[in-house]
Amino acid sequence: MANRLAQSTSPYLLQHADNPVDWHPWGPDAFEEARRRDVPVLLSVGYSACHWCHVMAHESFEDEATAAVMNAGFVNVKVDREERPDVDAVYMEAVQAATGHGGWPMTVFLTPEGEPFYFGTYFPPEPRHGMPGFREVLEGVRVAWAERRGEVDEVAGKIVADLRERRLTLGEPRQPGAEETAQALLGLTREYDPVNGGFGGAPKFPPSMVLEFLLRHYARTGAEGALQMAADTAGRMARGGIYDQLGGGFARYSVDREWIVPHFEKMLYDNALLCRVYVHLWRATGSELARRVALETAEFMVRDLATPQGGFASALDADSADASGRMVEGAYYVWTPAQLVEVLGEEDGRIAAAHFGVTEEGTFEEGASVLRLPQEDGAVQEAGRMASIRERLYEARLRRPEPGRDDKVVAAWNGLAIAALAEAGACFERPDLVDAAVTAADLLVRVHLDDHARLTRTSRDGRASSNAGVLEDYADVAEGFLALASVTGEGVWLDFAGLLLDGVLDRFTDESGALYDTASDAEQLIRRPQDPTDNATPSGWTAAAGALLGYAAQTGSEPHRTAAERALGVVAALGPKVPRFIGHGLAVTEALLDGPREVAVVGDPDDPRTAALHRTALLSTAPGAVVAVGPADGELPLLAGRVPADGAPTAYVCRGFVCDAPTTDPALLVAQLGG
Template identity: 40%
Template structure:
């Protein structure tokens, strides 16, 4: 029997520990908490959020820290708190249930469940007192209790039907569908039609970076040469990198802007957004040679290494939006603060930057750039860098926003891949080394059976991992293999795939679940087909299998990837906007590219061309003259001639004649 008190103080999640002093008798999600609800025959109040979530903090201060609210919660419900970053499997189930009720999702997620964990009603943020057109939270609690006592039979029936619907939607199977380029063309055309032609990104507000959509457009350009789709991405990146959503003092991108102009950020900074940004910028810089993209890569990675790197070498999950009880206080500036920090050089600052305070924003002004200022800054980058560094030193004296120090395996996988790829493209070996260090730290966190954790915080580990963790680490391993030429990364990737097959493969052998087969506390096993701010688990798995098959020449693995892609495509028929990750991964599968370069490493001529021409569809294998490698197989199971330098570029089953000239290789790599 669980004690009648708050049980969050010993949890490994910083978000859960933020609520450890609440008078609410919170339980972490567990079999014991679910059993308590059954034993007491009480509904469950499920609250889902994350450490950097501003409105989660607001609801906590207003309601969960309030004795009167807590008394009602403790008397009527079994109260369970979930960190959505630790348990995205739980979050996705109940977020889908909320959407099925016709409600808009978001965090904090507030759901009411039957004692056997079936959802029957919910919402997001509720104020303590009635306002914003919303009822007060105590009103909500009492109304739910009254409905539960007076209409239990109806609630149980509707909860059963809703759970069945969610289970079919998130965990069901479908017949395989043919993989064609048409789905990707249709999706890219649809996304392009949603682009804001004046401001970039998708039309309207709020504005999110939406990396999966940007990748869809980029892949469309790479495949078809559709320059409109390329420009959709380049122009969207330019707008957000000049706007207030970008931290012009310290580097890094905020999670989203609350307005349509990319000006007013929601100031939380997430590892996954910035990892995906670095990868997109690496492609954009290679295609455009726009120095803005290179500079933002450097600034963003500097921020990651300075503010997000943990002692083990992994990366923290997020930085809070709030400090000193105020959203954005750490990041905003008044003119007087700028002048105090820079003294006579403040005029230099205002030449290159603006301070904006729109009517919708109650805080201090936000730093941004006009297009003209961004151009000026590029022409005088050392002056701009010196001014920004002085402001950064001044800002470091402020009270910092909280950092969520848990290292999530899948988010770290994204960061590792981005660092390895950017380090290779821009010849920054220290970035590649940081990627390798983070990779080794994740591997070292595995248990005695070699199983990865989903989350690590100090010496605490959350097992088992999710399928997205293994997929992200396979992709990270392939990127590190390309950057370092170290084949042990391929061996590690194969180990990860074995774990994925053992614990997550479905009965058909051609699909995967998000949760492991021995996860004992999930109400249902879901596929992980739906994108969030990052590609879905299914999309990452297909990409990982495709890239590993290309790197190893494993035709059986390539055929398996086709089967997984066909099954996933069958499940998402007619709903690709929420599953762009699967569509994008199937683009890689339709025509995987491989480049094998044989060269004298003391006189590289071809390798630098490949390094500065990144292509998400391509896996590169670099061999030294005379070296033999089982990985470096060409279609037809042939091996390249390693007695002389040359580049072998293949797409699918066909290869170009061997290329010896760097200019010819560059032309071949850039050909659409």
């Protein structure tokens, strides 16, 4: 059979290239083949770091007998959800509507017209725990297709009709105000876990967008409760097993509500978002723990996820080989007391076990433990000795088989990383982190952005895929470029952000101001996906609102400001009702309510006085503040008409381009910015 996946830029698809299953990539050829053979399409959607995707692949897709059944009765299509989030979103909506839950791997049976009629996620090879076996499912679908075609077509037609009717209607667009953010804060307080931090029960995901809202709300209003929830949650995550105590960076989620045992995959987007949260927490409180975690997370991204071309890889797998060679989730990260002693010796092994909560019973499988800091003061106890212990354990871990790496570059997630690294580098005076952000931005411009300012979503080894960028790509890359403009003072990044955001206005919005996840001229699926709520990353809708607002603050563009305000109407409707799921929209709303502030620092960039004013502006907690630095009438619009006072570098703090009295004193600038 033809190896149709061999030329893919997706490591996930390449993992399946040698399966006995005759996989097709998503595309018209697969559906034309299904029509020609008059068989259903079996759509399997997953991603490289997905543990249960690997399990189902090993149990079923690598099995010759199962593959023979799949090949005889179906056209089999494999999709990487990270490359095609639009395909994933449309069919996941159908799965959740039909079954009440979703997840990956996602398994959907389609007509040759792409209409879904039977759904599931992971199927075991044999019936288990109330789930049918996969071959049993295949046989049932085959029989239904052959003998009850009328019923299949009727079900598919009803599902598609229902999906197409699910257009988001919000009534009259209304800009959210302080009342909605206060109601959202009250709702979050009700769902807050006061014992462990975070929201809800197990499994527990890092609430990065909600934490950003809480920090911005505190900065604007002084609400101590918002800061308390953010700081306690961040602290408990940082001391938990979800955080890599040796190498930095966060795992995807915790399987328990105490943040102890993680699901071990490490995603670029989580770490980019959380790095920025901890930078902002440090900025608000001066917390040394927040500073350490922000820097270690930034260093993790640069060290472990940077690609040779300068971008950032998508993820590290949860699974790796244990001492016996078996692929085991978390094997790279967990320790037994005996292993600590083997590496450190008897005394230091005992100290490390107490410090990191490693016991004979273990917190994970087979008596192994995830390293954590069970005592709140554990981060500072025996600091010098613990630094040596950490270093030796880290060096020993490097000798273990490493988890696999999904090295495709996703535009949106790289945009998030660029913003985080630019801010961390500026705040902590680490120019190497800013340089890493610039290098990644250069890659996006060279490889992902074409001559018509259209983004490609993914690349690998410097080669762009054929997957068109979706709304979150345009929004998050623009956000990264805006952060670089504020940090570096280079107008080219503002220009690139403007090109991308003009594309958002032209091809992702409608007359009501609503946004869609795909462009108006993108491939037409059974439904044009549209979702303003956050998932693992900010929704494209509210991410676009934030980037449009920031660009308007830098340039004075009224069309971009108006588009941002109209898009935020969704927060007025959803913020008080489901604040956990629209945290990014609430964070952008805080910026809107604060202005956002516009800070122009006029002076020679090489003058230490200019640098002091610039850094003071970047350290401000004012929600969504934008910063421009450069000589009078420099290349950034905020500098137009600004002149140094008495020949000295000068800062102007403005809202809507109406400015306070200029100042040459960083202390006065702090007062003007409110913190």
